[in-house]
Amino acid sequence: MAPRAAARLELLGFTKVFHYHAGKLDWMAAGLPTEGENAKRPRAGTVARNDVPVCALTDRVGQVRDRARAAGWDAAVAVNDDHVVLGLLRSAELDKDADQPIEEAMRPGPSTFRPYVPIKEMADYMTQHKLESSPVTTSDGKLVGLLLRSDAVAQAEGCPDCVRKMI
Amino acid sequence: MATVIDRDQLQDLVAQGALLVEVLKAEEYQEDHLPGALSIPLAQIDRETVKSLDQEHPMIVYCWDAA
Numbered sequence: 001m002a003p004r005a006a007a008r009l010e011l012l013g014f015t016k017v018f019h020y021h022a023g024k025l026d027w028m029a030a031g032l033p034t035e036g037e038n039a040k041r042p043r044a045g046t047v048a049r050n051d052v053p054v055c056a057l058t059d060r061v062g063q064v065r066d067r068a069r070a071a072g073w074d075a076a077v078a079v080n081d082d083h084v085v086l087g088l089l090r091s092a093e094l095d096k097d098a099d100q101p102i103e104e105a106m107r108p109g110p111s112t113f114r115p116y117v118p119i120k121e122m123a124d125y126m127t128q129h130k131l132e133s134s135p136v137t138t139s140d141g142k143l144v145g146l147l148l149r150s151d152a153v154a155q156a157e158g159c160p161d162c163v164r165k166m167i
Numbered sequence: 168m169a170t171v172i173d174r175d176q177l178q179d180l181v182a183q184g185a186l187l188v189e190v191l192k193a194e195e196y197q198e199d200h201l202p203g204a205l206s207i208p209l210a211q212i213d214r215e216t217v218k219s220l221d222q223e224h225p226m227i228v229y230c231w232d233a234a
Binding site: 001002003004005006007008009010012013014015016017018019020021022023024025026027028030032033034035036037038039116 | 173174176180189190191196197198199201202207212217220224225229233
């Protein structure tokens with residue numbers, strides 16, 4: 001659609017027309033702000049907790065477990081140096097052998113969600129699929145935060161009109 | 168032919184004063200649009216709707232995705 005709009009504008013005499021090829025989806029997937037009716041409603045990216053503990057693949061389970069639980073968490077996210085999500089550790093993984101490397105203990109390649117997904121949709125999806133938590137990432141895989149189902153459900157109760165389907 | 172740009176280039180151009188135009192339907196614009204963007208749906212682009220715009224001013228158009 002945008003290429004046709006650009007061509008039309010050039011035909012009408014506009015001389016410096018640019019086309020943002022990846023479009024609004026790319027912008028929103030990067031977690032950047034928008035304006036409009038939906039911008040006021042909670043979404044995955046705004047409800048996700050960005051203080052979730054992170055760890056490296058070479059860390060040990062015991063070390064990560066102690067750090068996470070001392071901070072009040074029962075989960076951690078394995079990331080690389082660029083903060084790209086590589087794996088997820090929930091309670092069961094954190095309870096594994098303390099000397100085991102994170103790379104062996106984690107759930108590799110967890111399902112991730114984009115920041116723009118309406119919270120009502122996230123709550124429904126997480127409930128239906130029995131997900132206690134899910135990483136929220138930008139389109140290039142970088143961690144935004146960990147969305148807890150309890151947070152999503154609580155926020156969704158105040159957002160009955162989050163209508164667009166995005167999962 | 169329009170110059171294809173990415174997100175970083177868009178932000179640079181907007182910082183330099185480029186005009187952002189969403190060409191999706193008005194309903195979609197009302198739900199979400201990039202900060203500061205105008206709404207000119209594709210079907211409504213004609214001499215009348217753009218007559219107030221400077222033809223020499225940089226303008227960035229976008230829709231939903233690359234499809």
